[in-house]
Amino acid sequence: MALSPGAIDCRATVVEQIETQPGFFRLLCRVPATFADPVPGQFVQLRLSERNDPLLPRPYGIVDFRRAGGDAFFELYYGVVGAGTRLLARFRPGEEIGCVGPLGRGYAVDPNREAILVAGGRGVAPLLMLYAAERPRRPRLPFVYGFRTAALAFGVERIDEADRHLATDDGTLGRRGTALDVLADLPESLLRGSTLYACGPEILLEKTALFALERGIPCQVSLEAPFACGVGICRGCAVPAAAHDGYLMCCSDGPVFTAEEIRWEAMP
Amino acid sequence: MSVPDLSVTIAGVRFKNPILAASGCFGYGSEMEPLVPAELFGGVVTKTILEARRSGNAAPRIVETPSGLINSIGLEGVGIDRYLEEKVPALSGVDTRLIVSVGGHSIEEFARLAARLDSVDRVDALELNISCPNVDGGTDFSTDPELAAATVTAVRRVTGKPLWAKLTPNVTRIAVIGQACEKAGAHALSAVNTFTGMSIDTNTGRMILPRGMGGVSGPAIRPLALAKVWELVRNVSIPVIGIGGIATARDVVEFLITGAAAVQLGTVLYIDPDAPRRAAAGLAGHLHERGLTSVNQLVGTLARRDEGRQHR
Numbered sequence: 154m155a156l157s158p159g160a161i162d163c164r165a166t167v168v169e170q171i172e173t174q175p176g177f178f179r180l181l182c183r184v185p186a187t188f189a190d191p192v193p194g195q196f197v198q199l200r201l202s203e204r205n206d207p208l209l210p211r212p213y214g215i216v217d218f219r220r221a222g223g224d225a226f227f228e229l230y231y232g233v234v235g236a237g238t239r240l241l242a243r244f245r246p247g248e249e250i251g252c253v254g255p256l257g258r259g260y261a262v263d264p265n266r267e268a269i270l271v272a273g274g275r276g277v278a279p280l281l282m283l284y285a286a287e288r289p290r291r292p293r294l295p296f297v298y299g300f301r302t303a304a305l306a307f308g309v310e311r312i313d314e315a316d317r318h319l320a321t322d323d324g325t326l327g328r329r330g331t332a333l334d335v336l337a338d339l340p341e342s343l344l345r346g347s348t349l350y351a352c353g354p355e356i357l358l359e360k361t362a363l364f365a366l367e368r369g370i371p372c373q374v375s376l377e378a379p380f381a382c383g384v385g386i387c388r389g390c391a392v393p394a395a396a397h398d399g400y401l402m403c404c405s406d407g408p409v410f411t412a413e414e415i416r417w418e419a420m421p
Numbered sequence: 422m423s424v425p426d427l428s429v430t431i432a433g434v435r436f437k438n439p440i441l442a443a444s445g446c447f448g449y450g451s452e453m454e455p456l457v458p459a460e461l462f463g464g465v466v467t468k469t470i471l472e473a474r475r476s477g478n479a480a481p482r483i484v485e486t487p488s489g490l491i492n493s494i495g496l497e498g499v500g501i502d503r504y505l506e507e508k509v510p511a512l513s514g515v516d517t518r519l520i521v522s523v524g525g526h527s528i529e530e531f532a533r534l535a536a537r538l539d540s541v542d543r544v545d546a547l548e549l550n551i552s553c554p555n556v557d558g559g560t561d562f563s564t565d566p567e568l569a570a571a572t573v574t575a576v577r578r579v580t581g582k583p584l585w586a587k588l589t590p591n592v593t594r595i596a597v598i599g600q601a602c603e604k605a606g607a608h609a610l611s612a613v614n615t616f617t618g619m620s621i622d623t624n625t626g627r628m629i630l631p632r633g634m635g636g637v638s639g640p641a642i643r644p645l646a647l648a649k650v651w652e653l654v655r656n657v658s659i660p661v662i663g664i665g666g667i668a669t670a671r672d673v674v675e676f677l678i679t680g681a682a683a684v685q686l687g688t689v690l691y692i693d694p695d696a697p698r699r700a701a702a703g704l705a706g707h708l709h710e711r712g713l714t715s716v717n718q719l720v721g722t723l724a725r726r727d728e729g730r731q732h733r
Contacts, residue, residue: 156456162694200692203486207509210692253456253694379481381490382691384456386448388494389483399476400497421480 156384156405157235157256159189165199165252167244168226173278174304177237177275178242179216180229184252188225191215193283194259194352194375194409197227200251201240209381211237211403214279215255217306227254230278230307256383260373260409262287266348269339270296271361279354279375281308284367288313295339295347299332299357333360336415344370351375359420362412372412378403393419425708426715427701429683431660432583432608434545436463436518436683438701439716440673443664443687444469444522444548444587445494449508451515457690461697464518466611466685467508469550471524472534474500484620484629489641489666492686493630496524501534509543518545520585523575523576528568532575539580547582549573549607552589552614563589563614566601573605585662589612590642590649595709596656609660611685613649616642639688641668647679654680654721668696670703680721 155417165182173179198210217228231238244250252323260283262268268287270280277298288294297318300306303307303351309317319327320335328335336344345368352375365372378392385405393416394401401407427438442465447453450465459465477497478544484491499508504521512519521544525531533548538544551562551572562568563586586593586602590613599610617638620629646665653661663681667673668689676684689696704716713719 158451160456162456207485208488208490208639208692209485225669251693350646379483379485381485381688384453386446386452387483387492387691388477388497389481389492391477391480391482391497393479397476400480419479 157195157258160254160256160384161185161187161189162251162253162331163188164249165197165227166246167246167250169246169249170242170244172242173307176233177305177307178231178233179307180231180241180244180254182227182229182250184227185223186220186223189255190216190228191227191255192259193253193286194317195255196383196408197229197252197254198256199241201237207236207240210251210253210383211241212256212380212383215377217285230275232275233416253383256410257404257420258406260350260375262297262350263348263371264290266371267291267343267346268294269276269336269343269347269349270294270298271332271336271349271351271353271357272296272298273357274300275307276351276353276357276375277353280350281311283350284312288316295343296360297332297335297339299330299335299353299386332357333364336361336364344368348372355420362415362417365412373409374412374415375408376403376410376415377408380404423622423626423714424615425705425713427463427705430703430717431662431682432546434518434583436715437516438463438704439677439683440697440701440704441466441520441662441683441685442690442697443685446604446687446690449504449511449554450517450519451508451511453690453694456694461519462517462702463683464520464545466520466548467504467522468498469496469522469524470504470534471496471526472499472501472530474498474503476671479631481629481631483534484635486618486620486637487641489618489637489639490691491620491630491637492615492722493632493635498628505537505541509541509716513543519543520546520548522548522587524550525572528572528575532574532579534662535576536579539582542601544582546579546585546589546608547576548611549576550587552587559661563587563598564592565623566598569598570601570605573602573607583608585609585611589614590665591617594652594660595649599657599661603657603659605733607659609682610653610657611662611664612653613646613665616645620693638666640668643672647676650676650681651679651723667694668700670700670707673700673704674707674719677716677719678721678723680723682720
């Protein structure tokens with residue numbers, strides 16, 4: 154798989170950087186109008202240092218994208234977890250970040266089936282975009298969302314109350330438990346008629362995929378793997394493929410894969 | 422003043438500029454279109470080709486280090502049949518030289534691959550990857566002068582294409598290997614491949630890469646690579662193509678002054694799609710500022726500290 158059609162190299166200008174909770178940020182950037190409309194699940198690669206450390210750009214899933222006044226804007230959501238996100242958190246409005254995007258294969262929504270979104274923690278980011286795009290076309294769009302604690306509930310207000318199926322590790326919002334617990338308790342009839350779209354920690358994705366495979370429910374998951382280029386060239390982000398003894402590239406074949414495409418027992 | 426001439430000629434092959442894409446960092450040459458057009462480069466060196474398709478190593482395959490990157494990809498590749506069928510035609514009509522990186526688990530495999538590529542007109546030169554660190558026995562061909570020479574000799578017999586030998590820096594005296602390749606008939610030396618490195622997860626006490634060690638690239642190795650290039654240019658009379666953390670026009674100039682006839686950009690291609698264009702423009706600007714009309718006037722002009730400054 155080659156470079157995503159429409160991907161450009163550009164400068165992203167920070168418009169707004171808000172610390173929604175200690176260590177968690179919502180970032181709004183302006184990009185040129187030539188930036189292609191991203192599919193939910195696609196990402197941008199941001200070059201955070203001009204001084205080679207960290208050397209590699211970092212991928213961030215797009216939460217929202219809109220066009221206004223001849224410009225385009227994307228929104229990201231991230232938690233400070235390492236050198237890259239520490240640097241990203243320092244950018245102030247008006248400052249520019251080297252950016253390549255939109256990249257990767259996003260979710261391929263099946264318009265003929267009901268949809269259930271399954272998010273864990275920061276993995277909510279691309280699913281909020283998917284939700285916003287799909288909700289107007291559907292009478293309901295159940296959004297299963299698990300996170301650590303109520304204070305870290307990002308984007309819940311963007312989900313219609315009737316669609317919210319929340320879980321927290323400590324029970325401070327929604328039920329106590331994980332996204333998978335909530336998913337498993339959804340009515341069997343709803344599950345059978347739906348496609349699952351998942352993003353979050355790998356353990357959640359694997360369990361969701363196996364849950365779906367056991368029941369014959371279509372499922373798409375957005376995986377993460379360490380990569381350098383983000384465009385399929387470095388061959389760094391190998392994900393074991395189910396179809397053969399080889400690998401798929403997380404960045405360019407994915408990051409969204411169907412549950413059937415992955416050899417789950419061989420995941421690192 | 423006219424635009425400086427960036428072209429260089431290596432083993433009879435003219436390159437429109439001395440900035441090439443390094444093996445493993447630019448796929449088979451056309452995957453980055455249109456973000457990074459192959460035409461930007463004087464030439465592109467392909468990912469290493471082997472006879473069989475190879476799926477490469479298990480993940481994780483890369484780990485970032487200060488200003489560097491350790492990779493253990495494991496020569497993932499499509500194999501020679503698919504390469505000839507799909508990847509060579511993809512570059513037809515593209516204004517850049519094509520250098521095919523040839524690998525092999527044995528001297529015979531190197532020779533069989535070279536024999537097949539010999540008849541492909543689009544291929545301008547072969548770069549023998551006798552130094553891949555990430556497969557069993559991969560690096561041995563270029564840590565032993567006799568094996569390196571034997572590989573070059575065997576390939577020399579089956580092809581008239583210019584041969585570049587890509588050397589590992591993981592030896593005490595790279596000049597010994599370079600001289601052996603030169604004597605065996607190599608037309609140029611590509612120096613250097615990655616430096617052996619490793620990184621561990623101190624929280625778990627485990628190695629990060631499944632094979633433990635990998636190859637370090639990126640700006641972290643640039644001064645190390647430059648020293649190897651300098652050692653080679655003083656000890657061989659064939660052209661040396663500089664590789665190792667080169668990212669900017671300044672880096673290109675540094676290697677050319679030291680004596681490299683051309684350079685390859687590698688890891689930076691993962692990071693900054695605009696790097697090759699800026700490097701070429703910056704090189705032209707540097708020549709212009711110094712009143713030079715050709716890039717060849719820069720190559721090998723390195724002065725000792727006590728020789729008086731050549732620059733302003």
